[in-house]
Every structure is written in C-alpha cells, then in structure tokens.
Amino acid sequence: MFRTEEMDINMGPQHPSTHGVLRLKLTLDGESITDMRPVIGYLHRGVEKLCEHRTFPMIEPLTDRLDYVAAISENLGYCGAVEKAMGVVVPPRAQYIRVILAELQRIASHLLWLGTHALDLGAMSVFFYTFRERELILDLFEAFCGARLTYNSMRIGGLLEDVPAGWLDRVRHFITIFPGREKEYEDLLTVNRIFVGRTKDVGVLAPQDAIALGVSGPSLRGSGVDYDVRRAQPYSSYEQFEFDVPLGRQGDTYDRYLVRMEEMRQSCRIIRQALDRLPEGEVRAKVPKYIKPPAGEVYHVVESPRGEQGFHIVTSGGEMPYRMRFRSPSFVNLQALPSMCKGQLVADVVAVIGSIDIVLGDVDR
C-alpha cells in the first residue's frame, strides 16, 4: 500500500510566474491543491505613511510607483480625488486628453498582461507581438511627457501642458493599425488548442463569490457581473463616450482573456471618439499655488486596467493629507485567488495568477 499525505510547498517569492514577489503557500494532495495562502508584503514601501508627510503635488510621483504598469490610471485617480476634495472642475480639453491617455494606458497594460500570460502558458511568440505594439504606446507617452514608465503626467486641475504638435496624428495612426495587430494575437491564441485547454474551465469564479470577495475590473466582468466604474459612475467625461462593457459567461480564465481582448478594442473606440470630438481650450483649471483642500474627506474611484482603483483622502485643511488610503484592485483581487485555485492542479495556478493580472507594487503599496 502506498502512503498518502498532504504536502506543503512554497511557490515564490522568487517564481517567474508570479510577476513580482508573491509567495503562495500551497497544500497539495498529489498534484491538486487543497489549500492556498498568499503571503504578501515583500514590496511594502509604506506609501500611505509617506503621503501623510508630503504636500499634495508631491504625492503624484508616489502614485506612479504603485501600479507601475498603469501609472496614468493612478495619476488620473489621484488628481481626480484631490480635485473632488477642492471642488475644481477640469477643463473639457484636459478631460478628453486624460481619457486618451488612460485608454492608451489600458491597452499598454493589457498588452503586457497578454504577453506574459501567454508566456506563462508556453506561448512564447505572443510576447514579441504584444511588446511590438506596447513599444508604440510607450513612444507616444514618451513624446507626451518624457517618461516611459512612471509618467507623473497630470497635474491637479488638469495637465501640465497641451499635447505636442503632431501627437494626436500619431495616436490616430496607432488606433488605425491596432485592430489588425490585435487580430494577430487572436489568431495565435483564441482558438489555439493548447491555450484553450490550459484556460477553459480553469479557475472558475462564480459571480456571487466575485462580488462578495470584492473582485473588480476584468476579473469581475469575466464572471458576468456588469460593473465598470466608467459606466456605473462616470468620471473625466466618460459619460460622453459610447463603448460596450464586455462580459464573460463562465468566469473561467478563458473568459477573463476574452474580456480583456474586447476591452482593448473598446479602448480604441473611446480614443477615436475623443480624437474626433477633442475640444479646444485650456488644459488646466485655475488652482491656487498652494493646494489646500478644505477639511473633510473624499473617496474617488476610477477604473484602472486592473479594476476599481479607489483613493480615500482625509484632509485637515493643510497642505498635506491627514490620511491617504489607496484601495488597490490588485490587493483585493488577489484575495480571491485561493477560492479560484482550490481543487485545481499546480500548473493551473500559473494560469490563474496570470488571469487576475496583479501587480505586486499595487498589492503591497
């Protein structure tokens, strides 16, 4: 007779599939997972504490370092929260340019996710294709603000400067060529038997569990729950754009893949509308030299590529926040990982981690 017993095994903190320093304590029965406990905090930098000792404009570069593959979304949310606390109305041109930047960032972030997710599952070539287009977007950002990863591109009240000459034409060129490029990724993956076999019915998350666990973003919509902050509570004039919110049916890894692919197409659609209707005018509202929101507190939410990105600011009337809290979607989505992985095989954990698209800088803050 063979003796069977459960085995504990560590996955990470140095493991290529965790995209950062995430440690998973797995309890295995043979190859299947009976229990999982994520251990996080390896990248904790105490950003919330640092924010209490910095003036409001000084905090924006810190937000870049949270979700470093979607820094524009963080900038947008942070500036929006401070503007809400001060009652500042951003000029329409700045709002539209912010939307263009945020949607380009969403495409860039999804491209990074797609390349690495496919790489984790053994499809090496997708990575080269997606990074080809991501590079184009990073070039656009570099032309706009000079940085390729941590942009610090927005200012409280709008933008620092208008877009450079010819930049809008480059954006239009990008969204013209992009749908064809996305078709190439789809050809490589969507009906690929190995990819479908590795993702279909893997890591199923039921809609009621997803809501209870606070999952947001494409991971929530993959389970068929219709909640997109851009649609539910529009900010930065998102209510003026037409776009669809793609929903999955089963809530498995494959559905989350399809949702993100469709989101990239919808982002192109939003950018095209924003380019067509871009208003003229100022790009920055008149804000005081010293940013001092009146005492009170605000909670402002934006839809980052990973989900609901919340900014809770308690102000005391001074030039620094009294308390700053970042509600990061990666942190909350990661909490749902054990319930998605139980009963699956060890190799599936790699697929599921990839499909919830966490960024460890955002998880640990």
Add this chain to the structure above:
Amino acid sequence: MTDDPNNQPPASPSAGSPPAPAAPPASSAAAPPAPAAPAAPAAPKADPLKAKVESRAVDLLHERFADQVVEVLYHAGDALVRLRKDRFLEIARMLRDDQELRFDYLSNLTAVHWPQRPQPFEMVYHLFSITKRHRLTLKMDLGEGEEAPTASVIWPTANWHEREVFDLFGIRFSGHPDLTRILMTDEWVGHPLRKDYPLEGKPEDHLQYREVTTAQHVYTYEKSPIRGFGWKKEIEKTGVGKG
C-alpha cells in the same frame, strides 16, 4: 492663512467670508464624536462641498436605526454616516440585504487615527451597490484598545482589509477568522500608520507630536539624527508650533 484668497478653492463662492467650513467635525481634532447639526447654521452662503445629497440609505437609517446614527456628514457629494458600535453588524446586514439599498459590494475599508480625540480610532467603510449603483460611507468610532466587530461575516472581502487595519493600526476585530499581519512581517513591533509611529529611524526613537499651522500634523524628530524632509527646518525658521 485661512482668509488668504489664494488658498480658497476656486469653486467656493464664500471667498471673503470667515473660514468657510464652519466647524466641520472632521477637522477639529478635539471634537467629541457627537456634535450638533451637520449643516453650518450661521453661514450666509453654504459651501458647495458640504451640500446635502439625497440618499435613500440615510433616510432609511434614520427611520429604522435612529438611535444608532450619531451624525450624518455631507462632503463633495458623498453621504457619510457615523454609527454607534453596538448594533453595527445588524445595520450592515440590513444595508446589504435590503431590496431597496442592496449594498452588496464593500469597496474599501480603512481606519483613521485621531490621537487627540477621546475615541482615537475611526473605522471607515465605503459601500457600493452593483445593482443600484449608489455609494454610502459608514463610520464608527473606537477607543484605544477597543475591538471592532468584523465585517468579514457580511462582506468576505473585509477579511484582508481588516488584517491590514490590524497590521498598520493595531485595531483588533472580534470574530475575525484570521487576524494576522499582512503587509509587515509577523515579528514587526508597532503599527506604522498610527500617528505616533516615526516616519524614519527605529520605532523606539519616539517622536513628539505637534500641531503646527504651516504644515499640519507633522512629526519632528527629537532623538533621531535624520531630519524628515526639511519640515523641521521650516518649523525652526517660522517658530510656529514650537514648544
């Protein structure tokens, strides 16, 4: 400083009037947790940031749990309800299950440390309803060492949020399934987001808490050779907040 027109938010119409937010309970650190009416009674023109917003949830809470509602605040279009601790879970369950409200999504849970209040900790719950698409903020005051009821029995997502609050503030949650540190290591001493925790140096280098006007709520180092970010220098230069 407050009547300097440069410091007024541009949207505020009361530019020349005395300090616009008339006694907002969030700013006065020593305010008891049960102040009077939320709206400023004497202000000639109401601050648009403090404008009242219609909220069915607030009305229902007043209707059903009138004795549990300490105060209702409005800020920047949000409704904030401060509740007593006693029947918090019952109210939370009502908010989640009521067909009219259906706050099924706990968006965020956090805490704020107000060292000078009699009840120094404030729990903050940001609720959202995915079907009804409305928001509500709940608050609850806690004394030093007081335990809060865990919200993870109602919204399982509160599990990690509460672990984080325990880790960074030291607030304990009764009934929590797994109350361990989450961001700091298990053997860490102290709770970093408390206001009396140093920004730099070792936790045992205690800091002096001071209220200053140029840079409010800044800690200055007494023992540590490291000086923060020039704030100490600024305080020495202006003399504000000394002694």
